[in-house]
Amino acid sequence: MPMSTPVVATGNATPVPNGQPVEYRRIYVWEMPVRVYHWINAVALVALCVTGYMIGAPIRMFYAAEAYQQYWFGWVRFIHFTAAFIYVFNFLARLYWGFVGNKYSSWAAFFPLKRSQRQEIVDVIKADVFEVKMHGPISTGHNALAGFIYFGTFLAFVFQTITGFALYSSMSNSWLPRMFNWIVPLLGGDFGVRFWHHLFLWFFVTFIIVHIYLAFYHDYIEGRGTVSSIIGGWKFDRVEKRGK
Amino acid sequence: MGQSIWSSMQQKGYSRREFMQFCAAAATVAGFGQAGVAQVASAFEKKEKPAVIWMHFQECTCCSESFIRASHPIVVDALLDVLDLNYTETLMAASGFQAEKSLTDTITKNKGKYIVLVEGAVPTADGGVYCMIGGKTAESILQTVAKDAAAVVAWGSCASNGCVQAAKPNPTGATPIYKLVDKPVINVPGCPPIADVMMGVVTHLLVLGQVPALDSQGRPKEFYGRRVHDTCYRRPNYDAGLFVESWDDENARKGYCLYKMGCKGPVTYNACSVVKWNEGTSYPIQSGHGCIGCSEAGFWDNGPFYQHLASFPGFGIESTADTVGTVVGVATLAGVAAHAVVTNIRKRGVIAEVHAEDQKES
Numbered sequence: 376m377p378m379s380t381p382v383v384a385t386g387n388a389t390p391v392p393n394g395q396p397v398e399y400r401r402i403y404v405w406e407m408p409v410r411v412y413h414w415i416n417a418v419a420l421v422a423l424c425v426t427g428y429m430i431g432a433p434i435r436m437f438y439a440a441e442a443y444q445q446y447w448f449g450w451v452r453f454i455h456f457t458a459a460f461i462y463v464f465n466f467l468a469r470l471y472w473g474f475v476g477n478k479y480s481s482w483a484a485f486f487p488l489k490r491s492q493r494q495e496i497v498d499v500i501k502a503d504v505f506e507v508k509m510h511g512p513i514s515t516g517h518n519a520l521a522g523f524i525y526f527g528t529f530l531a532f533v534f535q536t537i538t539g540f541a542l543y544s545s546m547s548n549s550w551l552p553r554m555f556n557w558i559v560p561l562l563g564g565d566f567g568v569r570f571w572h573h574l575f576l577w578f579f580v581t582f583i584i585v586h587i588y589l590a591f592y593h594d595y596i597e598g599r600g601t602v603s604s605i606i607g608g609w610k611f612d613r614v615e616k617r618g619k
Numbered sequence: 620m621g622q623s624i625w626s627s628m629q630q631k632g633y634s635r636r637e638f639m640q641f642c643a644a645a646a647t648v649a650g651f652g653q654a655g656v657a658q659v660a661s662a663f664e665k666k667e668k669p670a671v672i673w674m675h676f677q678e679c680t681c682c683s684e685s686f687i688r689a690s691h692p693i694v695v696d697a698l699l700d701v702l703d704l705n706y707t708e709t710l711m712a713a714s715g716f717q718a719e720k721s722l723t724d725t726i727t728k729n730k731g732k733y734i735v736l737v738e739g740a741v742p743t744a745d746g747g748v749y750c751m752i753g754g755k756t757a758e759s760i761l762q763t764v765a766k767d768a769a770a771v772v773a774w775g776s777c778a779s780n781g782c783v784q785a786a787k788p789n790p791t792g793a794t795p796i797y798k799l800v801d802k803p804v805i806n807v808p809g810c811p812p813i814a815d816v817m818m819g820v821v822t823h824l825l826v827l828g829q830v831p832a833l834d835s836q837g838r839p840k841e842f843y844g845r846r847v848h849d850t851c852y853r854r855p856n857y858d859a860g861l862f863v864e865s866w867d868d869e870n871a872r873k874g875y876c877l878y879k880m881g882c883k884g885p886v887t888y889n890a891c892s893v894v895k896w897n898e899g900t901s902y903p904i905q906s907g908h909g910c911i912g913c914s915e916a917g918f919w920d921n922g923p924f925y926q927h928l929a930s931f932p933g934f935g936i937e938s939t940a941d942t943v944g945t946v947v948g949v950a951t952l953a954g955v956a957a958h959a960v961v962t963n964i965r966k967r968g969v970i971a972e973v974h975a976e977d978q979k980e981s
Contacts, residue, residue: 397977428941431928431941432879432941433860433862433878433879434860435862435864440859440861441859442855442856442858442859442861443855443859444859445859445860445861446858446859447859447860448857448858448859448860449858449859449860451860452858506958506961506962506965509965509969509972510969510972510973510976545845545846545849545888546849556835557835559835559836560835560836560916563916563917563921564836564886564915564916564917565846565885565886565887565888565915566883566886566887566912566915566917566918566921566929567917567921569885569886569928570928570929570940573928573940573941574940574943574944576940576944577940577941577943577944577945577947577948580944580948581947581948581951584948584951584952584955585951585955588955588958588959592958592959592962595962596969598973
């Protein structure tokens with residue numbers, strides 16, 4: 376294989392004629408704010424899930440200590456609240472970027488409004504769930520199904536934000552958490568709010584599992600840098616040779 | 620009619636000192652503090668004592684029982700003695716037609732000025748037949764009484780949120796008062812509410828002649844503004860992560876936090892840990908038992924009492940959201956793993972397909 380060829384998608388095991396490489400174009404898909412959003416969100420979300428679970432089911436402490444000597448459960452809650460604030464403002468920044476960023480980060484990528492997007496949802500389900508059509512064109516940015524599922528997670532973000540701040544509001548005099556008080560009577564008091572807030576933890580746990588797996592899976596079937604794109608921002612698009 | 624509380628107390632032989640003690644106690648429970656004593660005294664001297672109607676519907680009378688056990692007996696005595704408590708099924712001497720006449724007289728003579736205290740929920744199913752007094756349904760009585768009232772107070776969880784009558788499946792259609800009356804209702808939830816809180820609310824109404832500041836659920840902020848958890852004396856143990864793990868362990872003996880034993884203190888708004896019960900003697904957590912959240916709406920259905928998360932509907936009594944979540948999480952992991960295996964089995968084929976496509980194109 377000639378080393379001078381920029382990007383070549385050939386394997387040794389398969390009979391691709393030498394000297395006829397497939398060309399790929401480098402595309403800057405995820406701009407810096409999108410990548411920063413992603414990783415702040417990832418860290419905050421993991422912190423929220425771990426501390427949130429611990430708040431629901433505190434670890435058993437064995438050593439004999441008096442209450443004034445330690446504050447670890449207080450710290451767990453502190454991390455949860457801090458991560459929550461970071462996560463909310465980070466999310467708001469991402470919403471803003473959905474209107475000023477490039478076309479891959481645009482709000483329109485999250486709704487299957489076009490026919491082609493709906494067709495892609497079918498294609499991606501065929502590739503991901505049934506594994507029957509594992510090659511062929513998939514959008515360079517979010518594929519239509521992924522985008523729509525991210526929209527679902529945004530709704531879950533919003534739900535957790537509302538319920539979380541509503542629970543937090545009784546400990547706070549600031550206007551931000553108190554804005555969300557109205558949900559408390561709707562869900563039957565703090566108890567109900569807490570129940571739903573806790574239940575959605577498991578939505579995020581499930582989402583994280585599936586999200587990481589599918590990122591790896593698409594990195595494999597698409598072969599154009601899905602995983603590394605969220606670090607460096609670049610993806611690769613096959614250059615169509617229609618002229619031939 | 621037309622008497623003030625002070626003149627009525629004078630007639631009953633109370634001294635000025637006793638009257639001032641009563642004013643001080645009333646000012647304290649109503650949250651006015653020392654500065655408010657003069658205001659209270661002045662109101663009790665000059666204002667006409669208001670007529671009061673105390674209704675009993677679907678309830679167990681625990682609110683009344685609580686009320687007469689306030690920590691300042693003089694306040695209760697005085698209020699019960701000096702208020703024009705013109706109608707209350709439990710305590711009044713009159714019965715039958717006399718009692719009914721007393722009720723209608725109070726309403727007609729004090730239009731727009733009397734206070735209605737309601738104890739108990741109102742059944743609305745099947746035309747309201749499940750609670751009838753003197754041949755009339757609770758709902759029609761409530762509407763008649765509340766129509767010209769100056770203020771309506773819902774005593775206890777039954778009247779505030781339905782309590783046990785409204786617990787699933789709520790066969791009688793028990794409904795809290797605020798859903799039936801089209802004027803603001805002061806909700807004083809609790810099963811029962813704390814006696815001193817009840818005193819405080821009544822005093823506030825008498826002294827200022829206006830509804831106290833209420834939160835989004837119609838509860839007086841002064842008593843329901845904070846959670847039992849916020850002022851609990853075991854709170855430092857919560858922050859330190861020191862929890863009772865079982866009822867008979869060393870941690871229980873040491874008085875650690877009861878959070879893991881299902882204490883609902885963190886989700887319950889009430890003044891128990893500040894005012895306490897029975898003349899400030901104790902409250903459930905101080906006695907070693909978790910809070911069951913009796914002043915929160917729907918607390919009967921938020922069980923079990925010894926779990927701080929509710930059972931997940933349809934998954935058995937012991938399964939919480941965590942059980943369901945763990946099952947879903949593990950199932951997802953298994954699905955992902957199975958998918959990875961299938962992908963790897965198909966690996967050779969997929970690579971061949973992709974390369975075939977590359978070849979076709981190039």
